[in-house]
Amino acid sequence: MSDPGPYQNTEAWALAADRADPLSTMREEFVFPRDRDGAPLVYLCGNSLGLMPKAVPALLEEELDEWGRLGVEAHLQSRRPWFSYHEQFRETGARLVGARPGEVVMMNSLTVNLHLMLVSFYRPAGRRHKIVIERAAFPSDTYAVATHLATRGYDPAEALIQLAPDPGRATIATESVERLLAERGDEIALVLLPGVQYYTGQLFDIPRITAAAQRAGAVAGFDLAHAAGNVPLALHDWGVDFAAWCSYKYLNAGSGAIAGCFVHERHGKDLAIPRYAGWWGNDPATRFRLHLNESFLPREGADGWQISNPPLLSMTPLLASIEQFDRVGMAALRAKSLRLTGYLEYLIDQLGGGRIEQITPRDPAARGAQLSLLVRDGARALFDRLRAGHVLGDFRQPDVIRLSPAPIYNSFHDVWQAGRALAEALR
Ligand SMILES: Cc1ncc(COP(=O)(O)O)c(C=O)c1O
CATH class of the missing domain: 3.40.640.10 (Type I PLP-dependent aspartate aminotransferase-like (Major domain))
Known part of the structure; x- marks a missing residue:
């Protein structure tokens, strides 16, 4: 799929960016939590606790089997x-x-x-x-x-x-x-x-x-x-x-x-x-x-x-x-991460400053995936509204919301949804 070009604040652009993303299928290898009402969560919290790879339970099961099958001899004889x-x-x-x-x-x-x-x-x-x-x-x-x-x-x-x-x-x-x-x-x-x-x-x-x-x-x-x-x-x-x-x-x-x-x-x-x-x-x-x-x-x-x-x-x-x-390599992940976090920054910029100030460096070379947003007046309330809009970032006392799109499983559509939820929460 071809690159959809410069950022746009539209769902169609985000979906096109996902289609062009060579790492988009990695998302299928993770379990995404749902919100209490069953709605899908936009999970931007990989800087705190990453999502579970789907391969984990079977691997654990295998080790438990080896323990049961071999006891102490698994130290040397298990697979x-x-x-x-x-x-x-x-x-x-x-x-x-x-x-x-x-x-x-x-x-x-x-x-x-x-x-x-x-x-x-x-x-x-x-x-x-x-x-x-x-x-x-x-x-x-x-x-x-x-x-x-x-x-x-x-x-x-x-x-x-x-x-x-x-x-x-x-x-x-x-x-x-x-x-x-x-x-x-x-x-x-x-x-x-x-x-x-x-x-x-x-x-x-x-x-x-x-x-x-x-x-x-x-x-x-x-x-x-x-x-x-x-x-x-x-x-x-x-x-x-x-x-x-x-x-x-x-x-x-x-x-x-x-x-x-x-x-x-x-x-x-x-x-x-x-x-x-x-x-x-x-x-x-x-x-x-x-x-x-x-x-x-x-x-x-x-x-x-x-x-x-x-x-x-x-x-x-x-x-x-x-x-x-x-398998994916840090170079490919970084390439996606720069674009993904850049998209989040672009969407936040569209909100027009005012209550939100990005304290993470604007230079992409001086940051990773995370953007930290200092919120004036009611930071906790804004975070709670975002959470109610099914976006899960995290809140750091006294007034910072951290949002972190993890390139291994987050999509441009996730980021677009977060931008939309943030705009609604500010209203
Ligand atoms: C920067 C930093 N250092 C240290 C820790 C503590 O880690 P642990 O509980 O694994 O020792 C954390 C945990 O989030 C951290 O973010």
């Missing part, structure tokens, strides 16, 4: 042996974030992985002991870094540098991060910033920030909760030291799904890096020698940061989800 279950993501997990095989491991949850990374990579020494995060960071990240400061004897009030948005803006310019690192670099041990900021939707310039942090002698780590599966990443080539992300947002693996963790190869090869050890991070050749193997020998790569054996039932949905991302 996807549990002993090496996490290794199924070695290639696909790496491709998802632009890493080399071995730099990525799927394990734990996001905040737990951040803690594990901070144990290893926050190495304060004298004056260089501060951690940089953004001022309105997701609270779990703030709690995590404050814990590491406190447990090493630093007062977070002194040692936590919280980057404020630039004057008159909701976002933080890359130049502001670079300036801070150039001016105060000798105080800073570690920078932990988002890939995509959860509240504003800003996509940070990961390669430039990584370079600036490392120039200053600091470690560069990223929370990719809102970036993984949303924007193309090249963590290896960018030289990022570590990163962690969850799998229940754009990655559609279910609430609390097993998270991801990236450790750059140059650190993965360094077996002397201190870490919280557990048997699953040990060299698999000796992992099962149990009491005969008293000293911990970490496996090379991100695998060496694992602690416990992988929780099978939480990991299985990820198989379905990562397979989809690997």
